[in-house]
Amino acid sequence: MQIIDGKALANQIKEELKLEVEHWVENGGKRPHLAAVLVGDDPASQAYVRNKVKSCEQVGFQSTLLKYEADMAEDDLLDIVKGLNENPEIDGYIVQLPLPKHIDENKILLAIDYRKDVDGFHPVNFGRMAQGLDSYLPATPMGILTMLDRYNIETSGKDVVVLGRSNIVGTPISILLSRKAKVGNATVTLTHSRTSDLEGHLKRADIIVAAIGIPLFVKKEMVKQGAVIIDVGINRVTSPDTKSGYKLVGDVDYDHVAPNCSHITPVPGGVGPMTVVSLLQNTMKAAKETIYNKP
Amino acid sequence: MQIIDGKALANQIKEELKLEVEHWVENGGKRPHLAAVLVGDDPASQAYVRNKVKSCEQVGFQSTLLKYEADMAEDDLLDIVKGLNENPEIDGYIVQLPLPKHIDENKILLAIDYRKDVDGFHPVNFGRMAQGLDSYLPATPMGILTMLDRYNIETSGKDVVVLGRSNIVGTPISILLSRKAKVGNATVTLTHSRTSDLEGHLKRADIIVAAIGIPLFVKKEMVKQGAVIIDVGINRVTSPDTKSGYKLVGDVDYDHVAPNCSHITPVPGGVGPMTVVSLLQNTMKAAKETIYNKP
Numbered sequence A, B: 001m002q003i004i005d006g007k008a009l010a011n012q013i014k015e016e017l018k019l020e021v022e023h024w025v026e027n028g029g030k031r032p033h034l035a036a037v038l039v040g041d042d043p044a045s046q047a048y049v050r051n052k053v054k055s056c057e058q059v060g061f062q063s064t065l066l067k068y069e070a071d072m073a074e075d076d077l078l079d080i081v082k083g084l085n086e087n088p089e090i091d092g093y094i095v096q097l098p099l100p101k102h103i104d105e106n107k108i109l110l111a112i113d114y115r116k117d118v119d120g121f122h123p124v125n126f127g128r129m130a131q132g133l134d135s136y137l138p139a140t141p142m143g144i145l146t147m148l149d150r151y152n153i154e155t156s157g158k159d160v161v162v163l164g165r166s167n168i169v170g171t172p173i174s175i176l177l178s179r180k181a182k183v184g185n186a187t188v189t190l191t192h193s194r195t196s197d198l199e200g201h202l203k204r205a206d207i208i209v210a211a212i213g214i215p216l217f218v219k220k221e222m223v224k225q226g227a228v229i230i231d232v233g234i235n236r237v238t239s240p241d242t243k244s245g246y247k248l249v250g251d252v253d254y255d256h257v258a259p260n261c262s263h264i265t266p267v268p269g270g271v272g273p274m275t276v277v278s279l280l281q282n283t284m285k286a287a288k289e290t291i292y293n294k295p
Helices: A006-026 A043-059 A074-086 A105-111 A123-130 A139-150 A170-178 A198-203 A254-260 A271-288 B006-026 B043-059 B074-086 B105-111 B123-130 B139-150 B170-178 B198-203 B254-260 B271-288
Strands: A033-039 A062-068 A092-095 A159-163 A187-191 A207-210 A228-231 A235-238 A246-249 B033-039 B062-068 B092-095 B159-163 B187-191 B207-210 B228-231 B235-238 B246-249
Touching: A006 A043, A006 A139, A006 A271, A033 A043, A033 A074, A033 A271, A043 A062, A043 A271, A062 A074, A074 A092, A074 A105, A092 A271, A123 A170, A123 B123, A123 B170, A139 A170, A139 A228, A139 A271, A159 A170, A159 A198, A170 A187, A170 A207, A170 B123, A170 B170, A187 A198, A228 A254, B006 B043, B006 B139, B006 B271, B033 B043, B033 B074, B033 B271, B043 B062, B043 B271, B062 B074, B074 B092, B074 B105, B092 B271, B123 B170, B139 B170, B139 B228, B139 B271, B159 B170, B159 B198, B170 B187, B170 B207, B187 B198, B228 B254
Parallel strands: A033 A062, A033 A092, A159 A187, A159 A207, A207 A228, B033 B062, B033 B092, B159 B187, B159 B207, B207 B228
Antiparallel strands: A187 B187, A235 A246, B235 B246
């Protein structure tokens, strides 16, 4: 059994990116510049955005954090987005979700210029992805592809079962792993709350991607000997073993499932760190105009 | 066993559309106007476009057919597309595929204003579909949803196996049947040329959507008793029984498979007629601005 060390891999890719940035800037390229928009004071969102800004520093990107009060008007946020679209200094930007309830998230996401949409949430990027065209991929599925690639895990012809059909993980990873691509060509089944025989599907899977947000949902007896497990869940559960009184666990019952796997991602330290790295990689592509010319 | 009569259903929906158009125009609405662009003289493409124009007449739409020589320049076609985007008389339009080899199909499709893209091929429409937002759905998958709906075939919780991952049928129907929707909530497996145990997947399917373009590929022994079969294939094979010396068959070995099914679509007269009807329905929505405001 091999643990897929997302943290170590993320650090390695950051080192590679740092060299790429240096080389790019030395040769007259503009230093990549990511902006992040944060509305309100949700602690988790604050932590995520801080981590993104810190990661930018680590690889030599410029970053700008724009913070606004939770009660800001939707129109004002739309103006901010418009300004970022038009600002030639900004290569790519993200609007941290969730937004306060009085703001229509879809309206905001649709207003982002797809050429700066390094989160890959705009329909143009999502549609191009599904059609097999080059695009900014959503960060978490992109991180999963990178892990499978760097660990030389064969996906072609394999049976993949994806648990959960969210727009940010389950649906896009099911599309990506089905595509005709180096990491792809798998036979993917997308399962969800309405699936009749979930256990039957899991048991036949060569690769399981768990993204339903239910702590320790996937048990040992649901997993085939030698399967590959990608655990996207990050669930906070109470624990008597930690000072804080809680700990983070995945959607997979790691302790019991791991011994029978060929590869498994831990939580924390698996998929999580790869998500931020994907965002950096997209921003690098934006600066280099690898996919689109600048607006 | 019930035959899903696509031809009869298409005619019925055309009658409904005709009434809808009359009502809309009587109440001051603009008569829906579909344009079709045909480049070159491929006989199949000519037949398809003729059929679309004829169907427009049947339901009371206005239609415009724009025909160009096979050697037209890509830039000239881009100008035509631009003109259609800007022409307020045209509610929606299609560019018949395939285009001559010297023209970049993707470049043309991306140039179509997504608000007039009644074929649902533009990434904005494809992405919105995959994200569960309202959009113009690609015609063939949309026709399949309509058939399942009108025949009251339950999809929620069912195991669907899709054969073939093309951008116009296999991939979008797999996305659509997975979505949280009235006709949806199925557990979908998308299979293709790299799938290891295709027969194993087919045998467990409650619903099979065959779209690989191999005549009579799906045999009796690959299908579970009581399954629903949607046959998208239209293959021309030689036949001693017809005057022309050929006949059309699907991807399913109909004669042997049908007796064991609960429902099955024939070829011809199944999915085919529904495709044109979907295009008409999208055009009606364009005229009414149901999904998008006009450009």
